[in-house]
Amino acid sequence: MTGGAELAARLSAAADDGALAALGFRNDDRDDVKLALAAALADRERMAEIQLLADRLRVAIGRIDRETDAFDVPAAASDWRGVGVTPMLALLAVADDVRAFHRSRGVPPEISNRSLSDLGQQAWVHRRTYGTFGVHTYAWLVTAFSGNLYWLGRLQFNLVHRSDGWVLSTHIPESGPLTPEAVDDSFREASAFFAAHFPDYPTELFHCGSWLLDPQLAQVLKPDSNMVRFQQRWNLEEEVGPGDADAIFFVFRRRGDVDRSTLPRDTTLQRAILDKIDAGGHWALWSGTTPQAPFRAVHA
Incomplete structure (x- = not known):
């Protein structure tokens, strides 16, 4: 400029x-x-x-x-x-x-x-x-x-370099239900998009780092819930840090020192987040990967 x-x-x-x-x-x-x-x-x-x-x-x-x-x-x-x-x-x-x-x-x-x-x-x-x-x-x-950063269907993606090469980091904006069909569509679109527009950054894996990958979620939500089905896509790698603040922020849109007694308990997810913290437990951030190959178009 x-x-x-x-x-x-x-x-x-x-x-x-x-x-x-x-x-x-x-x-x-x-x-x-x-x-x-x-x-x-x-x-x-x-x-x-x-x-x-x-x-x-x-x-x-x-x-x-x-x-x-x-x-x-x-x-x-x-x-x-x-x-x-x-x-x-x-x-x-x-x-x-x-x-x-x-x-x-x-x-x-x-x-x-x-x-x-x-x-x-x-x-x-x-x-x-x-x-x-x-x-x-x-x-x-x-x-x-x-x-x-590219918003492709339901999800957002950006290129990240790790010790094992480039991956497509996956992000979940607040823009509607996280249905398996919507996630599949985004994965397909992202696989094609980055191969076409960023071929000099080849990737084989999607990566995600989020409190949504905390295995404890599967213990408190229904097996067929969108969040549990999203979590089950990922091969978990490791716990990468505390997740209470992220859970409170993404579920309730609150930051900092929050009086949890004022937060709503209208949904199963809201109750699950608060019940665990109130009982002295904690949520965690986890990382995981899943292969892109199943979402790549096959050309005859």
């Missing part, structure tokens, strides 16, 4: 309702984004911070193997108009650069837009979690805006 005039032009263009809808912003968040954009455009110091972050983001685009986090957020930006709003505007500023990288890889526009719509999705998650406008998952969003 060459200078302040270009940044201002990009941020002005980002205030368009259609552009914000394409990035996944819902109505309430669109209004707040437009207010933040107007405030930033009138604030020279804020524009300098956005420029700094946008420049760092641009360097990361296409760096599938990047090791550093592009979001070293200036301290002054931490609570301006809400948590993470300054880096959110930097993401808006580089969206077209990410789309250009997608085009260079032959990624269809509809997949490009769906993948970048995780920005609006994360703003919605933030509002559900804290009741305010912002985004607290900006470190995660760097993956999408580096060109290494």
Whole structure:
């Protein structure tokens, strides 16, 4: 990005309702984004911070193997108009650069837009979690805006390098039932997509690291539940860390020191999560893999 005039032009263009809808912003968040954009455009110091972050983001685009986090957020930006709003505007500023990288890889526009719509999705998650406008998952969003996260059907995928080679890391956005059919479709689409658009990063395995892979879930949910059937797909590798915070966040959309007595117990899953923690037990994060071969198209 060459200078302040270009940044201002990009941020002005980002205030368009259609552009914000394409990035996944819902109505309430669109209004707040437009207010933040107007405030930033009138604030020279804020524009300098956005420029700094946008420049760092641009360097990361296409760096599938990047090791550093592009979001070293200036301290002054931490609570301006809400948590993470300054880096959110930097993401808006580089969206077209990410789309250009997608085009260079032959990624269809509809997949490009769906993948970048995780920005609006994360703003919605933030509002559900804290009741305010912002985004607290900006470190995660760097993956999408580096060109290494693709929303394919029900699931999201990105390339990750491990000691045994490249794998497709699998992520589960909050976007509907996790049915076996939807997962199968996503696995098939991902296998074909990455083979076509990232052939220089060959993969044989899907990988997942999540509290959803905790074997204890199968002890408290019905065997035919979507979550248990999802878990049973994976060859578990190891327990990788504590999972209580993730379980509380993904099931109840709460962060930090949560008063569990205020949380709903309307579903079997909600009750199972809380009952175990209240009884002194804990959930864990597990990692696992499953082969791609069954989901690859066979050509005569």
